[in-house]
Amino acid sequence: MQTPAAFEYERATSLEGAIASLQRLGPEARVIAGGHSLLPMMKLRLANPEHLIDINDLTELEFIRQEGGEIRIGALTRHVDLLKSELLAEHYPVFRDAEHVIADPVVRNRGTIGGSLCQADPAEDLSAVCSAVKAKVVIRGAEGERVVGMEDFHVGPYMTAVQSGEILTEIRLGVRPGAGSAHEKVERRAGDWAIAAASAAVWLHGGTIADAGVALSAVGLTTIHLTRAEELLRGKAPSDELFAQAGQIASEDCSPGADGRGPVDYKRHLAGVLTQRALRRAAARALHEEA
Amino acid sequence: MQVSMTINGEQVSHDVEPRLLLVHYIRETVGLTGTHWGCDTSNCGACVVLIDGRPVKSCTTLAVMADGHEVRTVESLEVDGELDPIQMGFHERHALQCGFCTPGMLMTTRALLDENPNPSDLEIRTAISGAICRCTGYMNIVSAVQWAAQYEAAAKREA
Numbered sequence: 351m352q353t354p355a356a357f358e359y360e361r362a363t364s365l366e367g368a369i370a371s372l373q374r375l376g377p378e379a380r381v382i383a384g385g386h387s388l389l390p391m392m393k394l395r396l397a398n399p400e401h402l403i404d405i406n407d408l409t410e411l412e413f414i415r416q417e418g419g420e421i422r423i424g425a426l427t428r429h430v431d432l433l434k435s436e437l438l439a440e441h442y443p444v445f446r447d448a449e450h451v452i453a454d455p456v457v458r459n460r461g462t463i464g465g466s467l468c469q470a471d472p473a474e475d476l477s478a479v480c481s482a483v484k485a486k487v488v489i490r491g492a493e494g495e496r497v498v499g500m501e502d503f504h505v506g507p508y509m510t511a512v513q514s515g516e517i518l519t520e521i522r523l524g525v526r527p528g529a530g531s532a533h534e535k536v537e538r539r540a541g542d543w544a545i546a547a548a549s550a551a552v553w554l555h556g557g558t559i560a561d562a563g564v565a566l567s568a569v570g571l572t573t574i575h576l577t578r579a580e581e582l583l584r585g586k587a588p589s590d591e592l593f594a595q596a597g598q599i600a601s602e603d604c605s606p607g608a609d610g611r612g613p614v615d616y617k618r619h620l621a622g623v624l625t626q627r628a629l630r631r632a633a634a635r636a637l638h639e640e641a
Numbered sequence: 642m643q644v645s646m647t648i649n650g651e652q653v654s655h656d657v658e659p660r661l662l663l664v665h666y667i668r669e670t671v672g673l674t675g676t677h678w679g680c681d682t683s684n685c686g687a688c689v690v691l692i693d694g695r696p697v698k699s700c701t702t703l704a705v706m707a708d709g710h711e712v713r714t715v716e717s718l719e720v721d722g723e724l725d726p727i728q729m730g731f732h733e734r735h736a737l738q739c740g741f742c743t744p745g746m747l748m749t750t751r752a753l754l755d756e757n758p759n760p761s762d763l764e765i766r767t768a769i770s771g772a773i774c775r776c777t778g779y780m781n782i783v784s785a786v787q788w789a790a791q792y793e794a795a796a797k798r799e800a
Contacts, residue, residue: 352681359642359659359705382706386683389701393681402659404706454771456749457683459695460702540770541684 352393361404365411365490365517368403373492373515375401381517382406383426384460386453387469411464411519414438423521425464430455432463442483442523443635444531444549448475451533454541464518467503470510473543473568477504479533480521481565481575482549487511488520495519500575507571526561528554530636534624535567538611544568545611546620548600550628552588554636559583564596564629568611569604569621576600579625588633590626597626644708648673649717659705664688666704667714675715677744679773686772689745690714696752698771715744718751726796727751730789731782738776745772750786759790 362368372379379401382388391397405411411426414435421441423432432438433449452458452466452475466476467487480487481500488495489512498511505511512518535547547567553560562583564576579596586592601622608614634640645654648671655670664678667690676699679687683701690699691713718725727747730736737743746769753760753768760768765786766779774782 353662354660356658356660359703361705361708385703385706386698386701389703390682406706453683454686455768456686456689456696456698456771457701460697 354389354392355395355398357392357399358401359404360401361406362408365405365408365519368405368408369490369492369515369517371401371403372517375403377514379403379514381468383462383465384428385465386457386461387465387471387474405517416525419525421523421525423463423523425462425467425518425520427463429453429458429461429463429466433458441525441529442531442551443641444479444483444533444551444632447533448479448535448547448549451475451535451537457541463521467521468510468512468518470504470508470572471543472507472570472572473547474573475533475535475544475547475549475567477573478547478549478565478567481573482533482551482563483523483531484551484561484563486522487518488522489513489516490519491516497522501577504572504575526553528552528560528636530554530632530634532628532631532635534628534631536620536624543611546604546606546617546624548621548624548628550625550632552583552629552632552636554588554633558585558587559633560585562629564600564625566600566604566621566625569606569617571605574604576603576625578603583629588629588636590630593626593629593633596629597622600625642705644705646707646710646712648712649714657704659703661704662700663690663702663704663707663712664699666707667699667712670704673714673716675744677741679741679745684771684773685742685745686749686769687742687745689748689772691748691752694752694755696749713748715747718747725751726789726792727754727786729792730785730787734781734785734788736777736781736785737774742772742774742776746774746782750782750789753786754790754793758793760786762787 380399411424413424531551566574579599606617677687679685
């Protein structure tokens with residue numbers, strides 16, 4: 351029987367109250383939302399927080415809405431609601447692609463986008479998705495809030511820019527014309543973690559790629575931001591040859607470890623193929639050739 | 642700490658440790674052993690119960706997190722000796738052998754039919770993709786859910 355070590359539990363009734371508790375209790379306090387990453391870690395005693403602050407009642411953090419030129423997603427938004435969002439499907443179908451293959455529908459009823467990002471498991475899909483679409487996250491502490499780009503979010507394995515005493519409250523996605531995005535994942539069985547996964551976004555302007563974002567899951571110690579591939583893509587016309595080159599970079603710039611899911615050379619190959627496929631689909635969507 | 646929730650329509654309240662998992666609270670504290678405790682890692686789906694109508698894996702939920710919410714377990718399906726259509730479907734189509742996964746399968750598919758009364762085979766298979774059955778090969782479970790969907794549709798037409 352797996353039982354977490356003992357801890358004190360507090361149910362937050364306001365965001366300010368939750369932040370005040372986190373500040374008072376220090377680094378041994380953790381936020382819990384869906385709990386589907388944190389509780390398994392606690393059951394294995396890989397995480398042993400002394401205090402849990404439950405934010406499930408802070409429903410003001412549960413939303414997906416458009417505000418001006420941005421789509422804003424509350425940190426407490428569940429996977430199931432990301433999967434079903436028409437607004438996200440219209441602007442960033444990469445979320446729907448990923449949500450179809452994150453865990454299973456029952457887990458998706460509980461797990462949240464904020465929890466996924468803050469857990470920062472290198473095999474987790476939404477970190478790659480948010481990196482590819484160049485999302486910004488809002489982090490709130492006692493002194494107010496700051497906005498951090500995904501390129502600065504991952505600071506190490508399972509470590510993010512969110513500091514002790516802070517809460518990730520919101521994810522912001524820029525709405526820009528000519529966007530297309532896609533997520534490609536290979537897993538051993540339904541609901542498993544990825545062997546490798548690639549997220550890609552392109553923004554086309556006048557037949558060329560004005561901007562691109564590519565990120566990989568499960569093939570390194572953190573989510574891999576493929577900045578070299580993004581530089582290659584920028585300013586060029588989309589083509590299979592170009593995407594094959596980007597895939598080659600993905601194979602080179604990832605750093606997978608060998609495990610039960612496969613050896614290193616296989617994972618490198620897979621990262622390249624999935625990058626190429628995700629880019630091809632992202633471009634087809636930008637050109638409205640594919641839904 | 643004190644937790645209070647509604648389980649199958651009845652208010653329950655107990656003093657529990659915060660680390661007590663909902664599955665153990667339901668089985669050992671409340672005494673409803675219909676909910677099965679399986680893999681303990683949120684993979685197998687035997688422990689699925691409904692919280693506010695949504696299926697949730699109770700091995701990966703703290704009892705204190707369910708405080709103030711409505712929980713439904715497999716014991717709520719049969720009412721006054723009459724089986725829920727989903728239970729009838731499992732009976733008619735022989736959708737269980739050892740029965741270990743059945744409580745979770747029933748609650749997961751009950752929630753599916755509540756949301757989608759006319760699911761395709763693919764939608765059923767997707768809904769139960771987080772529930773593992775090592776006996777049936779799933780064919781009869783899918784068939785049972787279809788049976789229940791048709792039974793409920795027919796009952797609705799007659800009403």
